[in-house]
Amino acid sequence: MLDESDARDVLAAALATGADWSEVYAERRDSTSIAIEDHRVERLSSGRDVGAGVRVVKGPQAAYAYTNVLTRDSLLSAARAAAAALAGAQVATVADLTEAAPPVHHAVRLSPGDADKAAKVALTRRVDETAWAQGGEVRQVTASYADVHQRIFLANSLGHLSDTTRTRVRLMAQVVAARDGLVQTGFEGPGATAGLELFEEIAPESIGEKAAQSALRLLDSDPSPAGEMTVVLNAGGGGVLFHEACGHGLEADAIAKDTTVYAGTRGQRIGSELFSGVDDATLANAWGSLGYDDEGTPAQRTVLFEGGVQAGVMSDRISAAKLSTASTGNARRQSYAHVPLPRMTNSLVLPGTSDPQAIIADVQHGLYAEGLGGGEVNPATGDFVFGVTEAYLIENGELTRRVRGANLIGNGPKTLALVDAVGRDFDLKQGMCGKGGQWVPVAFGTPTLRIARLTVGGTGA
Amino acid sequence: MNPEELLTLVTRVLDGAQGDEEVEAFATHAVQTSVDVFEGEVETLSSAETRGVGVRVIVAGRLGFASTADVSAAGVSYALAEARSNAAFGSPDTGNVLPSPLPVEPLPGIDVPGVEAVPANRKVELALELERLTRAADRRVTGVASATYGDARSVVAVASTTGMSAAYAGSDVYAYVSSLARDGEETQTGFGLTQGRSVDELDLAAAAGEGAERATRLLGARRAATGQVPVVFDPLVTAQFLGALSAAFSAEAVQKGRSLLADSMGQLVADEGLSIVDDGRLLEGPAAAPIDDEGVPTQRTDLVADGVLVAFLHNAKTAARQGDGARSTGNAARGGYRTAPGVSPSNLYFAGATRAVTEVLAAAGTGLYVQDATGVHSGVNPVSGEFSIGVTGLWIRNGELAEPVREITVSSLLLDMLRSVAALGDDRRFFPFGGATAGATMLVTGMTVAGS
Numbered sequence: 001m002l003d004e005s006d007a008r009d010v011l012a013a014a015l016a017t018g019a020d021w022s023e024v025y026a027e028r029r030d031s032t033s034i035a036i037e038d039h040r041v042e043r044l045s046s047g048r049d050v051g052a053g054v055r056v057v058k059g060p061q062a063a064y065a066y067t068n069v070l071t072r073d074s075l076l077s078a079a080r081a082a083a084a085a086l087a088g089a090q091v092a093t094v095a096d097l098t099e100a101a102p103p104v105h106h107a108v109r110l111s112p113g114d115a116d117k118a119a120k121v122a123l124t125r126r127v128d129e130t131a132w133a134q135g136g137e138v139r140q141v142t143a144s145y146a147d148v149h150q151r152i153f154l155a156n157s158l159g160h161l162s163d164t165t166r167t168r169v170r171l172m173a174q175v176v177a178a179r180d181g182l183v184q185t186g187f188e189g190p191g192a193t194a195g196l197e198l199f200e201e202i203a204p205e206s207i208g209e210k211a212a213q214s215a216l217r218l219l220d221s222d223p224s225p226a227g228e229m230t231v232v233l234n235a236g237g238g239g240v241l242f243h244e245a246c247g248h249g250l251e252a253d254a255i256a257k258d259t260t261v262y263a264g265t266r267g268q269r270i271g272s273e274l275f276s277g278v279d280d281a282t283l284a285n286a287w288g289s290l291g292y293d294d295e296g297t298p299a300q301r302t303v304l305f306e307g308g309v310q311a312g313v314m315s316d317r318i319s320a321a322k323l324s325t326a327s328t329g330n331a332r333r334q335s336y337a338h339v340p341l342p343r344m345t346n347s348l349v350l351p352g353t354s355d356p357q358a359i360i361a362d363v364q365h366g367l368y369a370e371g372l373g374g375g376e377v378n379p380a381t382g383d384f385v386f387g388v389t390e391a392y393l394i395e396n397g398e399l400t401r402r403v404r405g406a407n408l409i410g411n412g413p414k415t416l417a418l419v420d421a422v423g424r425d426f427d428l429k430q431g432m433c434g435k436g437g438q439w440v441p442v443a444f445g446t447p448t449l450r451i452a453r454l455t456v457g458g459t460g461a
Numbered sequence: 462m463n464p465e466e467l468l469t470l471v472t473r474v475l476d477g478a479q480g481d482e483e484v485e486a487f488a489t490h491a492v493q494t495s496v497d498v499f500e501g502e503v504e505t506l507s508s509a510e511t512r513g514v515g516v517r518v519i520v521a522g523r524l525g526f527a528s529t530a531d532v533s534a535a536g537v538s539y540a541l542a543e544a545r546s547n548a549a550f551g552s553p554d555t556g557n558v559l560p561s562p563l564p565v566e567p568l569p570g571i572d573v574p575g576v577e578a579v580p581a582n583r584k585v586e587l588a589l590e591l592e593r594l595t596r597a598a599d600r601r602v603t604g605v606a607s608a609t610y611g612d613a614r615s616v617v618a619v620a621s622t623t624g625m626s627a628a629y630a631g632s633d634v635y636a637y638v639s640s641l642a643r644d645g646e647e648t649q650t651g652f653g654l655t656q657g658r659s660v661d662e663l664d665l666a667a668a669a670g671e672g673a674e675r676a677t678r679l680l681g682a683r684r685a686a687t688g689q690v691p692v693v694f695d696p697l698v699t700a701q702f703l704g705a706l707s708a709a710f711s712a713e714a715v716q717k718g719r720s721l722l723a724d725s726m727g728q729l730v731a732d733e734g735l736s737i738v739d740d741g742r743l744l745e746g747p748a749a750a751p752i753d754d755e756g757v758p759t760q761r762t763d764l765v766a767d768g769v770l771v772a773f774l775h776n777a778k779t780a781a782r783q784g785d786g787a788r789s790t791g792n793a794a795r796g797g798y799r800t801a802p803g804v805s806p807s808n809l810y811f812a813g814a815t816r817a818v819t820e821v822l823a824a825a826g827t828g829l830y831v832q833d834a835t836g837v838h839s840g841v842n843p844v845s846g847e848f849s850i851g852v853t854g855l856w857i858r859n860g861e862l863a864e865p866v867r868e869i870t871v872s873s874l875l876l877d878m879l880r881s882v883a884a885l886g887d888d889r890r891f892f893p894f895g896g897a898t899a900g901a902t903m904l905v906t907g908m909t910v911a912g913s
């Protein structure tokens with residue numbers, strides 16, 4: 001995308017005012033999105049975005065300038081704009097740029113760029129038609145398809161040079177079901193860092209069916225009761241909670257600034273000894289996986305908790321330098337128009353040894369959450385709240401009434417300590433994570449998890 | 462780039478229109494700066510200049526869309542060809558129409574030129590000053606998690622084969638801070654914001670004081686008992702609730718069966734003293750603009766009048782789908798040049814008789830003051846209106862703010878909450894959430910509050 005000698009000149013211009021190192025990130029992004037609503041193809045959109053950003057870094061400080069005009073002059077002027085944020089004399093020079101392939105490669109067999117639009121519309125139709133077929137109480141279906149192909153050119157003055165691609169595909173179904181004035185929604189949306197072969201493995205029909213069945217089941221539910229109780233999170237369902245309530249607090253920018261409840265806890269036992277968690281960008285073809293991260297550090301697996309002991313944090317280059325460690329390959333940016341931040345990739349709670357059925361059977365009074373919706377967390381206090389999409393009451397070891405509208409309210413570290421059973425099962429879900437106004441694809445995976453007690457918010461009895 | 466130059470660019474796209482297809486080009490050009498500081502040093506300074514164009518093509522009622530950041534002749538013709546090819550797969554729809562031009566009244570107040578000319582070091586100094594003022598505001602403020610200055614000057618242009626041809630420029634400047642207050646092991650955070658059209662309109666001291674007060678007054682927070690009490694919501698929180706409700710006013714959501722107000726036209730949906738207004742021309746609101754994102758003039762639309770739902774928000778597509786003389790309310794909105802228009806509110810706010818904030822608290826007597834809520838974004842079901850949120854705030858005793866409380870949940874239905882509004886404060890204020898939504902202090906009676 002960029003010429004190597006142009007990249008070298010841009011990096012050199014960016015170093016003129018005393019930066020420790022400089023970087024140029026150029027990106028071309030081709031995307032397709034399709035939406036079928038009310039049986040109609042409402043949207044078929046294509047996008048081609050190009051742009052580049054130049055970053056200069058001195059200690060903990062960074063300046064960034066970007067443009068979507070990819071000419072040599074425009075890039076040099078971005079380099080000068082970024083350099084203008086510093087006012088010193090040059091201290092570093094550009095090292096020899098050596099191109100290297102990433103150590104992890106996520107293979108793509110059926111590139112969406114090679115598929116025709118009719119085939120993508122047909123996949124989306126299969127989602128749509130199956131969702132409608134689930135019954136007369138299905139009132140609205142939005143079936144959508146998205147693919148993104150990124151080509152990323154990345155060079156820095158420390159000698160990194162790479163020119164790589166990333167391909168992601170996703171199919172989603174959002175279903176509205178209604179009965180007697182009660183309206184409920186269901187969602188299913190698997191995606192991967194892969195090509196269209198994903199939908200040979202996951203039938204589009206299963207996506208429509210799952211979303212519709214979820215909405216229909218909620219029609220048969222009562223408002224959730226409120227109060228403190230034992231909470232069992234099903235496999236995959238607890239991933240959002242781990243991501244929000246622990247993951248964000250273990251991002252190294254927050255640790256370095258001491259704005260998280262996990263600052264200074266490394267080596268301490270925070271969670272129950274049953275609890276181990278990692279961030280793993282190397283997971284083959286997963287939605288949040290990477291080859292290189294967005295500053296050219298190889299993707300890796302980072303242990304966050306081992307047997308309840310807080311063992312590691314996720315960093316980019318700047319936050320790692322503040323903590324006097326090396327980057328863990330967690331630098332991510334939404335696009336060329338954003339600075340990289342330390343972010344999660346695929347955050348996973350590792351499976352344990354318990355039988356998922358037995359985990360429920362031991363509970364006298366509790367909530368079995370089959371999926372969590374969005375959540376929010378205050379990183380400084382660790383306080384969190386999550387919406388529960390689908391749930392059952394557990395009474396005397398059995399799933400009884402289906403309930404809806406529950407929220408889980410608690411505190412991250414306290415909740416980790418209260419994990420008293422971990423299943424031997426595991427499932428992975430996909431989502432988009434927002435931080436600092438930037439959205440990136442992330443996956444979360446968990447086994448069945450039981451939390452001895454948690455505050456449940458709800459409107460019922 | 463000025464509005465005339467961008468209008469030339471979009472008009473050029475129309476030259477490629479073929480046969481009886483309708484073509485529309487929408488372009489933006491933006492120059493932005495943001496500065497984050499931490500402990501007296503610049504942490505990140507970002508500056509940018511971006512532009513791009515999105516093209517809609519309608520052939521025989523079928524719509525296709527494509528966008529590109531490459532505004533060269535080749536880039537633009539690629540986007541037009543892609544949009545045309547996409548249209549072939551679209552379903553015919555009576556809503557696939559481009560609006561016809563109407564007279565546009567300019568809104569010069571939204572653009573205060575000169576923000577691009579403010580030197581970067583002056584912008585850095587503003588962020589540093591905000592951090593300093595926040596630390597100095599209260600001795601219990603032990604740190605500042607982030608202090609940010611930002612600005613943008615944007616130009617928008619739209620032209621179409623139906624004769625649309627309009628453009629405008631606007632400026633935005635803001636600064637916000639997140640303070641940290643500590644007492645022993647306990648940490649609380651507080652948000653402070655100031656915004657305007659130019660650097661001169663920022664009130665850094667007010668944002669600093671707000672950030673410091675919101676954090677420090679929560680120190681020592683304990684859990685509270687469960688019960689039914691009057692609840693007073695902070696303007697920040699009522700703005701979040703209005704943001705959560707805003708999608709329900711979209712005619713697109715109504716037509717797709719996704720709005721909780723779908724069957725409520727003409728019915729009482731809020732207390733008789735409460736109104737809800739969308740006003741795209743209100744200068745005080747950050748979303749003010751002379752036209753919407755398909756060139757239709759913006760307007761004031763009363764959505765709820767004295768508690769009764771009287772209107773939904775339309776773009777050209779939802780108006781055409783509805784028929785019966787429905788018109789666009791100038792609420793076509795896009796997430797930039799990369800997306801085709803949907804429907805969004807502009808400046809959305811609660812209206813009605815207002816009272817001084819002290820009187821609102823006095824009317825509550827004993828109850829809960831909700832300063833911050835988590836889960837409004839994720840915990841409100843936009844279709845059913847059910848919500849259950851985690852809140853932090855202060856107990857109200859004898860009509861005044863008393864001790865802080867935390868880890869409380871408040872659960873209800875959005876419409877039940879609106880019907881139980883008993884008083885609205887006179888402190889209306891816009892926040893940049895989900896477009897531009899204003900909150901005001903609000904008393905709601907008889908809510909269920911769950912504590913320990």
